[in-house]
Amino acid sequence: MRYLLILSFLFIFTKLSLAQNCDFSIFGTVKDVTDGKVLPGATIKLIKENQVTVSEIDGHFHFYKLCAGNHILEVSFVGYNSTIVSIDVRGKADLTISLEPTSSLLNTVKILGTKSIETPLQSTAKLKDRELALTRGESLGESLKKIPGLNSIQTGPSVSKPVIHGMHSNRVLIFNSGVRLEGQQWGSEHAPEVDPFLANEIKVVKGAASVQYGPDAVGGVILIEPSTLNYYNKFEGEVDVAAMSNNQMGALSTKIEGSNQSNTFAWRLQSSIKQAGNAKTADYILDNTAFRELNGSLALGYQKGHFSSELFASSFNTKLGIFTGSNIGSESDLLAAIQRPRPDIIGDRSYEIGRPYQDVQHQTIKLKSSYLFDELGKAGLQYSFQRNIREEYSLVRGSNSNNYQLQFELNTQNLDLYFEHKPLGNFTGKFGLTGMYQQNFYDGSYLIPFFDSYNTGAYWIEKWSKNRFEVEAGLRFDYKYMQAKLRNNPRDNNSPIITPEFNFNQTVGTLGASYLLKEGLKVHATMAQAWRPPAISELFIDGIVQAQAAYVIGDRNLKEESSLNLSTGISKTSGKFTGDLSFYYDFNNDYIYLRPTQEFILTTRGTYRVLRYVQVDARFYGTDAFLAYQIYEKLNISLKYSGVRAYNKANNSFLELIPADRTSATLSLKLPDLKLMRSNLLDFNVQHVAQQSRVNPGAEPLLPPAAYTLFGADFTSNVKFGKQILGFGLSAQNLFNKNYRDYLNNFRYFNDDLGRNIIVRLNMKF
Template sequence: MHKLLFIFLLGLACTSVTRGQTKCDKTVSGKVLDIASNEPLPYVSVRVTETNTGVVTDQQGNFNISGLCEDEIHLEFTYVGYKKVVHHHDFHHDIPTILMAEEQIALEGIVVEGEQVRGGTKTLSPEVFRISELQKFGNADMADLANVISGLSVVNTGQNVQKPTLHGLSGNRILLIQQGIRYEYQSWGDDHAPGIDPGSSSSVEVIKGAGTVKYGPEAMGGVVIFNPEPLGLHQPLKVTTQLSGHSNGKGMGGRISAQQGFDHWSVMLNGSGNIHGDLSTPDYLLTNTGKKVWNVGTGVLYHKANTDIEAFFSHNNQNLGILRGSVTGNLEDLAFAMGASEPLYTSDFSYLINTPRQEVVHDMASVKGTYYQGGHVFDLKYSWQLNQRKEFDIRRGANNELPSIDLRLTTHTLDFNWDHPVWNGLDGESGLSWLYHDNDNQPGTNTIPFLPNYNDSRFGVYAIESKKYGNQTVEMGLRYDVQFTSIRGRQINNNPYYNDLVFQNLTASLGYKLKMNDQLDFNTNLGTSWKSPDVSELYGFGKHGAIIQYGLWRYEDSGESNINTSTILDQTSKPVNNEVGYKWINQLKWTGDRSDWIISGYAHVINNYIFATPRGITTTSRGAFPYFIYRQTNALIAGVDAEMSYMISKDMTITSNASFVYARDTRYQNYFVEIPPLNIHSQLRKNIKGKWLNHHLELDLSYTFQKKFTPGVITPEDILEASANGDQLFETSEEIFDFMSAPTGYFLVDLGWETSWKGYSLSLKAENLMNNTYRVYTDRIRYFAADTGINFIISIKYSL
């Protein structure tokens, strides 16, 4: 160990820069774009304030200044009719892209210096989307992001609970990163949504390849990165406020953010809130679908010489109503509710949030130190998270005011990353990671906990290297993880049980990029990924929401009419293997003068895929219920993503994206439920520049097809009839089924208008302008109600 440390330090010393004398051989280059149109700005004045020297950008908005002596400089960008931008630049940072805003619009200029979360694969570029494009019409949510990023969709439990889905995988199979750290929550539940406010971020990056090598387990489907607002030095005070209201749900929201940069410090503060009452479809109200959400966040940057220290904190508080008519007492009630013309228990509009509901509080804090030396970049980051989840179901008597699930998840992470300079043509990074979970049930629910208490400790080490060969790039990555899990739970008879588990896996990736010409790139990436069995998949027991489920180690199945749930199994009596995925993704990317397009195709094979399937009927005090058991199978998920952007004229652009996903159980030849259907979305944007005001128009058109390749349908009536006849409908069948056929396709139209003058902007938008009635296949409320009808949004924004 001492020898390895000596060799590492010796290598660092050999590549370090000698400080004895200052060389005037530094060069800074970059690109200047219009923040609204993303078009290059020619003839922008770029000045180095320390030397008062400078250049102007060329026709493509590029600039290059050489012969610089200092390690840190200040760049000033000025252009007639645009707001001045001042940028503090360190030469160990990436090439900057300057986004300038016109004087008449409310947006402020920003600087982007490469990926804010380093380590995205060099052979498969992430898709990046600026949140400001969505925020002009009020608070953005996960569904808004899904409309503009191909391959990204959401699985809903109504409008309030939205889980991102990437290439057909969601929950603990895709990784969310906020403030540069893994976002940890109770991701195992189908109706557990992350408490992330997209509006508090500056941009979203989506990595669609298997991201396990860089980010560790649970990134099987990919990674969604929410980048915070960059903290810039030498920046004047910037304050932005926004108020919005929307007609559907009679809701209102607000947002405020402030940021200022000094010589060595930069600080940021933001806050937002959103409230609405019962939502409505074109035909009826959706009782108990109100929402109350508020968020606060702050960040601090300290910069000195070759060192950056950043600290972030955020707090998210959610009180989410679930449609009252979606909770039924037994199969007879379920059959009646699914056939009703409107949801059961529909009442007059209200802002009250009754049961069923969710209360979720998420706190996150992190501190990161970055040290730059001789082309090396060293990152050391610690984070702490606290996720508190309470779920309130429809219960009898005083228990109705008590949560049926009350979980407290505490997470600690520590990550070290080393990004080394190019050495013998190799460009890459390596790192170490540690994660600790403490998930505990809180007392006072008066019910048997669905999950036992548990602790996770996970250690990982990885390395990624790439090398260029002319117009080709080859990349390889390798990672090893080991996880220790300690279980502490109680059986029905209150006897305790314990278990200690160890999971480990080696993952790898291989990528290739070919730059065919100045416009066309081809990328391919083959990667493995893995996920250990989740505690809920092993030990889940009893009723969660409206479903009764049993984890893999909470039942014995002898093939008879009923299963045995009185014993607790383990790895010896019933082996359960890691999920292991093999994903191959190919991408063709064209970048032209007026058009850009990307086409991606992928195939993902997952061995030992864990999911819940129906097994039989159980009788409770409320009546008969179907119950579900977890089991393992092999899965194939394949699909195509396509994106296109075409500049019709200088002021008019059309963008389109489409996604198709195919998923199948290859062991039992079944199709899976809640896989997103084919969707095509197009947007036409028009900018109108006036003498005093600027106008922006948006027309959004989307068509979602009826889902094909779906499992068979077994209605509640079918189950009741089989039960009455003594037929064991699920005894020997391995078939996946759905309670209802996939809904028909639907067409939606949104229309938006924004006008701006200096620091003010006013926007109006109509969603579902045609007030169509439709149901979403990936929304679990579709069994009981249609989706929301027309919604008018007004937003007023002011930037100081």
Template sequence: MQRIYITLLLAMFALYGQSQNSLEGSISDDASGSPLFGADVYFPQLEKGSISDENGQFKINALPTGNYKILVSSIGFQTYSKTLTLKKGSNAINVALSPTAIEMEEVIVSTPFHKLQRENVMKVERASVAELKTKGAVTLSEGITNIPGVESVSTGLGIGKPVIRGLSSNRVLVYTQGVRLENQQFGDEHGLGISDAGIESVEVIKGPATLLYGSDAMGGVLYLNPEKFANAGETEGDVNLNYFSNTTGFDGNAGIATSSEKLKFLIRGSAASHTDYGTGGGQNVTNSRFGEYDLKTGLGYQSTTFKTELRYNYNNLKLGVPEEIGQQTSDRSPESPYQQIDNHILSSKTNVFFDKSSLEATLGYTFNTRKEFEEGEEGATLDMNLATFNYNLQYHLPKWGNLETIVGAQGMHQTNTNFGEEILIPDATTDDIGVLGTSHLHFKNDSDLQLGIRYDHRSIAGEANGVLGEEGFIETLNRKFNSFNAAIGYKNDILKNFTGRINLATGFRAPNLAELTSNGVHEGTNRYEIGNGALKNEQNLQTDLSLEYGNEHLEIYVNGFYNTINDYIFIEPNGSTIDGNAVFIYNQQNANLYGGEIGVHIHPHPLDWLHVESSFETVTGKSATDEYLPLIPANSLTNTLRTEFARKDSWLNSSYVFLTLKSVFKQDKVSTFETTTEGYSLVNIGFGGTVSIFKQSMDIRVSGNNILDRDYISHLSRLKTNGISNIGRNISLGINIPL
């Protein structure tokens, strides 16, 4: 691996002196013929672009030769997408964009061929962090619940874990900076552990993504796209400030990015602080307070046929673990029990562009320290260090007609080390490697076929801990897991404006250390957990069907899935207690999950400023014995009325107003150790826009969540067993000031 990376670095100097290739052209309005100012011209694979000037002109230098997808986009116009052949020397293109009321499309990064969603075989949901902020999200884990099919298992406000179509924990893989996020995510009370500052957008793959990402992606992937470097020759920056009434909380971040023709640099720092949140019943949930510091920075170099970037993220979290409604205070420092978490993510991505092919190498190193402090104890009772090195090598073969193919290898080396007196999981080493091949074929009749195959091998070696025969003893662990997986998908534009997709994919997940080795009280869950060293791989097969209709004023989608999981791992009580704690053991059983999402978006002519949106999502999970699975989100219906206006040459350049009613139905399809959760409805409102004050442009947003201050408990709240409600009314104010 080290030799490969050194070779890539040396290639930078070998390729530095190659000739300069450029692309220039103009962007215009197809209806009026007038030039378009501020249109974005971008090569996704090269991660390089430009902005058109007031005459609609643009120029991009230092481009490689070969075939590359180019995208041209502007608000109010349909995104232009085409594969362009770049030749040596100067290249030219003129693009006329067609006006449309449909919102601007973005590139999907989490799938390997960098397509627009309308070109993608696999259905991927995408939302910008700025969009999630307009809806009043306090944290990133709360914000993603605005994406259909995505929910969050929460412990108060500061701790949340993504749930995709009923699957959570290690079954959902999180990617950031192009590398997998490893931060002891197996625990129920362990949060996402990453700040939304410096994150541009969120992509969600709903369904098995093992082919692309390996173990732990059998339920889906939450892919976080970091903010981009500035275009060549530009410097940009901004300051963001947010206030939240419910927690008297605030968060703020500031960043700057600058780029020359070859060198790029960015940096962003953020801080957040929240007191205990208040419920709709008017009580503060003791010790739900939390604080966070975050730093993200990046350095890049790009020449004609070579580019590389190095990114680093440091995140510090101090989280109270709420257990009751006790003393009502406005303190910001957590009391015991609380967690102190430090997360370091160092990643590099290097691309070498040959004449007809390319090589991409992504390397990542994450170091996570997790400490848990309990009342009456000196120092951390739980103190774990997790160090992970991972790699992802992908070679894009020369294109053969309309066939694109990628072959690659992925893997990781991980060590877990304990330093506290309490051992939750043993000192252990995990190694895995996977090899894959995937192809995308575009047919002339506007249909696409994508398929692939993958093989993975994982080994886990854990040390013994404790005394044989005594409580808490953990045996030596030495297990190996293997799996073959495949995926096939087909997309067809059946009729004009009507698209169908069908995908079949298998996935797998090797059991984690907690499931294999636990033998003790898991703090925060108030239960004694016993692992099972004989657990096998979880293996699933999911079928996805998606039907979409869209024209300029109406969009409708219907997504359905059926997921069959062999050897589904679950934890359940065995009826006994140890030291007053109920004993829970890990078992396996086959299971099935099924459901989907239905949505409609109307923006009627001539009222293009009016948007009416409605979506319904449902999922059911059952075991082979016909019992319901735990932590399955309740069915929900979301209705939104939204207006958007854009004005030129005015102090109010653009504005929006929205009103949302989210109705969550009663969840009575519960497992044997869960209780029924009553339904509830939440009303959310918001408005904002871009204003110019003394020639300074800024974005202002105001939102009110649970505006009627409804007292409710989510079925996915871990505080439900304590009878503690979710957050009540919360008014948030936000401002973004470009520098």
């Protein structure tokens, strides 16, 4: 039945697309009206179709697969007056667009870039504009759940971590403002230390991407990108406010930025603060689930001639309460708590954070410089330093607020050198060298050891483009050295110190292609290799992971895992009917994962179930689908579906903690403008999550929770407030306050998930 639905979806997708008769194109060049020089990097937007492109280094741009008729283009470039161009398309149209410099432009503008390979030819998605605005105040993991194929693995209401096609943690890389995020991300209860308020756009690459982004990009890559520094506005700012009813959270983000008179220096200062109380299910309050955040960032930029440089610094600080009911005294009490429909300990409305809790700090500094060689291309060098400190305070007898049970400090230095060569015919490309050095320290109880780690890598990516066809190929080599320092028996202080060493290396490649079919359809296919050496935690962890309410044991004999990812898809991005359908299959040999067991262990801090790191040959495959249709001018409907299957090849058993099938639908209605309210848009949405039936009997102490369906609504508007335009948003999640539990929530054993949540958002630019 499942495959019949997928085939029907593809049939409808193709038939609706072929029904249109659109096979025309626009080619053009953007130039400076004063001297005729071409303007690479200009933005050209087809207004009615909402398509955007950027002019190449030779000033050329193109739009393919357009319907006959009148098309309106908006052309803009920094330092120039924007212009609107109307063109009647009946075949292949070729035009030249000349822009006039603004009166404030004192010197000749010099272009400081080449067309770079931003993301590989794989299935990608992004959150931007209204979709991103409707996530303000939420965590990164929760925000990305709006994208098909993405979920979040949770530890209660305050910790959420992105999942791509069933993979998370060390298999999903996160780049924050161009820096590969490095923290204690090996645990599912370790949320990414990033501030989503910083992002102007969040991109997701779904599938193996090790060639471009390095080892560990087995499941995919998340790119959190702030807006570029503006060298031409002297001063501007933005304020975001969010308030949530469920946990009585308040969030405030402010941003100011500007530049100097000569347009060579730009700056940005951003900060955000969040404070949330205990979260609430449909029936009761979850004790000790409050949290707070305080974040800030600074960006400084300089450009002159062919040289540009940017300094970025950020600080992320959070304190997270962990649900008190996850700490159980004995095995019988633990089993009773798992079977109980609601926890014994019920909280109240409070912002207090008691034990157990996490205290996390993450600081980042990045210095990036580049130089454009007229006849060759652009060279760049980036250095970054990150310091991640995590303290975990457990609920143990005799504890006070000043003594932690665990403290980790991870220091990471990265150095990246790259060169993007000037387009050679139809070829664009990039090659580079990378290096990373890490040191990890700990204090308190043993969980993972001290370690040093060295990584080096070299890569080369080349893309060939001609008319409707694009081909991309890449090759990468990486070497990793790790040395641990620990006692032979972590639980015995008298045992000797050992310093085991590990060496891993592998060469991987990728090959992808895309083709623009007739009638506006685009197909793509990619074959990509990836690999991942075992993390120190997977090799040596031995102790209680408090937020998971489990005792976790590693395996020192683990090998590196290797992956071959095959993906293909078809998409349509213009017209009344749009959508995207993609399929993937992942051959993952020596896959490392944390397997639940029926074991229990009694410690001085209570009884915990045992989880063990094991290694199997695994297979992942699945489907992501998005379908949207404009019923009429002011009414749209969209459907999303994601399903993933994962099993152990050796015995055909299922892998644990794989997302259940998710289907959602949204009906969007554009409401009439009012005197003080413009661009009014109302969404009604419904999401159905199936019960995860692909589990191994007896592998976990509790069967996966039942299927559930949630309803919600979103309303956005631009409100005139004096001389200001105020962005207003009102959202309702779990509108009917349904009781449910999610399979990917580590605390599904103890409590329900969140009840109704009303969110108010405000945005003001000045």
